[in-house]
Amino acid sequence: MNLTLKIWRQKNAQEKGKMVPYEVSEVSPDMSFLEMIDVLNEQLVKDGDEPVHFDHDCREGICGMCSMVINGRPHGPKQHITTCQLHMRSFSDGETITIEPWRAGSFPVVKDLVVDRSAFDRIIQAGGYVSVNTGGVPDANAIPIPKRIADEAFDAATCIGCGACVAACKNASAMLFVSAKVAQLAMLPQGQVERRNRVEKMIAQMDEEGFGACTNTGACSAECPKDISLTNIAKLNREYMSAKLTSDNI
């Protein structure tokens, strides 16, 4: 099939960007979306032009690196998959496709479709862990965890840190991402000791990074490739409230 692409090109963080149209031909429906961009890029390089820069690595939906807003939707038209898992059979011949980077103040554009998501790392550094050193921990089976709770914690833990939730939200809120980690650790016995501290610190860091407030539109969860549930945000709010009531950090 033949397609018209309108792609956001921006040389670097300082310069202004714009949408640039490209034609690609002979696209096979078996190609992945990123392979289609590879074809375009090979052509651009052949012509001596700079290829479209985009983040990607695993190309199987798990590293969280790929990040394109396709026709206005983070990770494209299909639910519960990442950009790299999208295949061209989801598009039709002659279509025009717009491709843009994540748009959020806290994720500044680095180049073309590449953005800086280091704010997420800093939120985890603020408290998204259990403080145990290597060695000297109890036997793995010393504390049984009911399967239901382990499974629920797992569901929250599947977040890949891609940032689509932020890109989808009109307020650029990072609540879904933060709630996934807070909920995972709050559910597990290992996370109890630092439970209150953790949520306060992570929220404080989230605010410092300039992410917006949550107004419960649910767009985040709808676009999340891992189907991270909104109930995690409810949990986060509860955790935060009870932490504030009994705060150690006044």
Added chain:
Amino acid sequence: MSTVLNSKVPEGPIAEKWSKHKFNVKLVNPANKRKYDIIVVGTGLAGASAAASLGELGYNVQAFCFQDSPRRAHSIAAQGGINAAKNYQNDGDSIHRLFYDTVKGGDYRSREANVYRLAEVSVNIIDQCVAQGVPFARDYGGLLSNRSFGGAQVSRTFYARGQTGQQLLLGAYSALSRQVANGKVKLHSRSEMLDIVMVDGKARGIVTRDLITGKIESHSAHAVVLATGGYGNVFFLSTNAMGSNVTAAWRAHKKGAFFANPCFTQIHPTCIPVSGDHQSKLTLMSESLRNDGRVWVPKKAIKGLLAKDAVKLAEEDRDYYLERKYPSFGNLVPRDVASRNAKTVCDEGRGVGTTGLAVFLDFKDAIKRDGKDLIEAKYGNLFDMYQQITGDNPYEVPMMIYPAVHYTMGGLWVDYNLQTNVPGLYALGECNFSDHGANRLGASALMQGLADGYFVLPYTIGDYLSGISYEKIPTTHESFVKAEKEVKDTVNKLLSIKGSKTVDEFHKKLGHIMWDYCGMSRNEEGLKKAKGMIRELREEFWKDVNVVGSPDELNMSLEKAGRVADFLELGELMVDDALHREESCGGHFREESQTPEGEALRIDKKFSFVSAWEFTGENQEENLHKEELEFENVKLTQRSYK
């Protein structure tokens, strides 16, 4: 020769070596640890666990990765699970059994003492991960659940649905993040190591390129740890992440570190077949599928047989070749055997699909036996993924699979302390050669990465550091200045060629050569031919590659070009190693060395050694050193799965 390669395996009975060694190594006084700087390149399971543990001990750590976040290292993609000799299932597992299985699985080409230690510390890994909040699968009693993996006779594999690597890496990443917050680890993301710096014969730092600004920077330390993953992408198509590369290990090799067993690569039998020239990577379908799926091709070649037509083919026209040839293991033969047999039937013209390079993996009988619901519960996400990629529905038609490059057992040579032959330079995880011999067992790479990082290096590195002074070497030192200049020169050279071919064109060509002549089966004639072809391709690369953009900005063509340049050199060494090893063992099948039934034939008398190659200069033949392997605790047998 042996003086060059001292494996430093401690004396004593195998079960006591590690405890004794831990007691004998010199320690760094807690108050002095902060005086030592350690560079850790790579934040996968091996690198993140090492950096976090070293930070906890009090060392100053600098951690590097080329992705935008340490959490995205290729380890994240591991699916199946991690082995540990916990024997929670009471099915007869033990440290000794895991040790034995790993040595045997590796076809007796690994170092006994290292493997024993790996089995020994495996149990600590699970404890550590659970304490971090890693949500492993549990059974209804709330205890950890296990499965049997890759044909193992015991259930020792811990897993987190199909995302074990992700959960383990996020655990290690959280420990790393905690040390970043504590100020003990400084993180450099989007930063690529391009050289190591030697001062007085010791590794004392690295040179990196900041991938955003293009700035070439030097970093000085008392020791350098490489945990930069495997080199499967030398084949262009593999199950590895797109960015996985050999650059860090290769540049270290060129500075003196020996490269061991480069030809030992693992080809995984259950991957989604190539669909066309546009293909950029191959997707692994978990090995667990072979527990219920039956592998077959038609008895007589049918050109272009598609899955939807295959359902109509009568039973008597199908050849379930693994069940036929290996009645006792059937579809569960080890990876190398399954892969080779798929190649054989395709070479006979009996392959299926439009390319003829695929075999069927059929769930028809399993669905009939267990019902669709049960199969869906077990493999639902894999079936969905398969359908998303291929458009076929595996509940209704058989899957098509074909082998793909998956893992590299070879890597930098290291001694028992995980130190390379270069003092102060360590290698962990898939980046080193240790532990898996000629073939890795399923669920053992995650175990090795975390063993190296959490439980081995933190002990052994102190032994080295305690023997050198705290004094820091400034990055203005001539060795840094020289290394920086070399890196800049290479970058500028790549950008100045302005030829007519893209980097990917070269990479794809190299991949074809490697796959055709140094892939699932190898012979002298083909290997010699490949050597010539790689040399020619390399020459052409340096004359005719087109790398666009400038050096001082985010430039992904430039990044790729540097990596492919290194693959073009590594490829030749892999071929040399494969040529030299005139036996079949594990993933290395030399056609000249097979049993009358066509199975791999090891030649222990001649080839029971680790080959360790020494770089001697650009475009020069490398020197081979041999570390003889001694087996005192396992008896060498030919593997048989009949």
